[in-house]
Amino acid sequence: MALFALSRALKLRDKGISVGPFYLSYRTRALNNLLETISSKGRGLWRAFFNAGAVLGMGMMAFIIYRLAINASLLMNRSEGADRVAVLVPGITVGIENLPYLFLAIAVLIVSHEASHGVASLLEGVKPRSVGAFLAYLIPGAFVELDEKELGALGWRPRLRIFAAGSSANICLALLFLALLSSFPATIHPIYSTEPSGVLVTGVVEGGPAAEAGVRVWDVIFAVNGTRLRDPSALRSYLSSAKPGSVLVATTDRGILLIPTKAHPLNSSRATIGIYPFPFFEPRIPLAPKELPYRLLIAENWLFMILLNVALVNMLPIYPLDGDRFLDALLDAIGIRRKRFVRILASTACGGLLLANLALSYINFGFFRF
Numbered sequence: 001m002a003l004f005a006l007s008r009a010l011k012l013r014d015k016g017i018s019v020g021p022f023y024l025s026y027r028t029r030a031l032n033n034l035l036e037t038i039s040s041k042g043r044g045l046w047r048a049f050f051n052a053g054a055v056l057g058m059g060m061m062a063f064i065i066y067r068l069a070i071n072a073s074l075l076m077n078r079s080e081g082a083d084r085v086a087v088l089v090p091g092i093t094v095g096i097e098n099l100p101y102l103f104l105a106i107a108v109l110i111v112s113h114e115a116s117h118g119v120a121s122l123l124e125g126v127k128p129r130s131v132g133a134f135l136a137y138l139i140p141g142a143f144v145e146l147d148e149k150e151l152g153a154l155g156w157r158p159r160l161r162i163f164a165a166g167s168s169a170n171i172c173l174a175l176l177f178l179a180l181l182s183s184f185p186a187t188i189h190p191i192y193s194t195e196p197s198g199v200l201v202t203g204v205v206e207g208g209p210a211a212e213a214g215v216r217v218w219d220v221i222f223a224v225n226g227t228r229l230r231d232p233s234a235l236r237s238y239l240s241s242a243k244p245g246s247v248l249v250a251t252t253d254r255g256i257l258l259i260p261t262k263a264h265p266l267n268s269s270r271a272t273i274g275i276y277p278f279p280f281f282e283p284r285i286p287l288a289p290k291e292l293p294y295r296l297l298i299a300e301n302w303l304f305m306i307l308l309n310v311a312l313v314n315m316l317p318i319y320p321l322d323g324d325r326f327l328d329a330l331l332d333a334i335g336i337r338r339k340r341f342v343r344i345l346a347s348t349a350c351g352g353l354l355l356a357n358l359a360l361s362y363i364n365f366g367f368f369r370f
Helices: 002-009 030-040 043-076 096-123 148-152 156-182 184-188 232-241 292-314 322-334 339-365
Strands: 017-020 023-028 130-136 139-145 199-204 220-224 247-252 255-260 262-264 267-272 275-279
Touching: 030 043, 030 096, 043 096, 043 156, 043 292, 043 322, 043 339, 096 139, 096 156, 096 292, 156 184, 156 292, 156 322, 184 292, 199 232, 220 232, 232 267, 232 275, 275 292, 322 339
Parallel strands: none
Antiparallel strands: 017 023, 023 130, 130 139, 199 220, 199 275, 220 247, 247 255, 262 267
């Protein structure tokens, strides 16, 4: 409230700054020039990209409707193949430790999404009224404000390109991060060795054997009982033959630690030490933090997950998502006259399908946190 009062006193709204409860936004026309510069470079390539994006938009809409319908059926039958569907709420369905990755992914998502809408609209002759950034409930984002009258005056082809632009850009970025995940060593080269040389402890089970032995988060285990460990699979292999109750002499980057083993909670015949392991990649630069590769992998995974899933859900024909506006343009292309009725029907059906997935996920899996 103090910030809101200060904004009124300084008349920040006249400078494009809006302040509200848990909300701060900045609107300007200065960034319009940046979008115009981007759209003027390689117009032919941009046109080809957005044409492909319009086709991709149809595929995304069909795929997400089909996937939600199949998943709802699997959830109703309590099939093991069903996916969990949940709304990501910081601090509730997303753990505090994952909030930085979530905020990063949301920032990349929104900036790329809105910038693509802006570039696509400029190619169609529609100039953004303003461009801006916001911070809502500590979540960063951006927006491009378009003139609705000018959009409405466009034909169905330009509208298809504009309304599919955001999700198409997000899908392309998702594929980029998938490629990075698939070849993770390339992400950390040349700062780190591309071959793991130990086990990095990313978490310790409270009250577990490792915690009692003094193992800490970010410790590196190089060997147990003289057996060299190159990666977590080597540790799992060793533990598979170890007896619960035995003691491991662990060689770590902090010296020798004696770690007792306990019976695995899911298999009493197997031993466990109660850690969350990750491959340790030796830094090639002295000041490089040993935990950075782990954090990069988690960040890439969140970026891929958020970009892919939000892009697909955004193409659902549900008001006020882009999919609803995209469907409106499709109906014009087909020549459907009762567009309002079809859009309401599609929005109701797809909205119900999405809610069914959320409700059935909660019934089947209960409350769960990412």
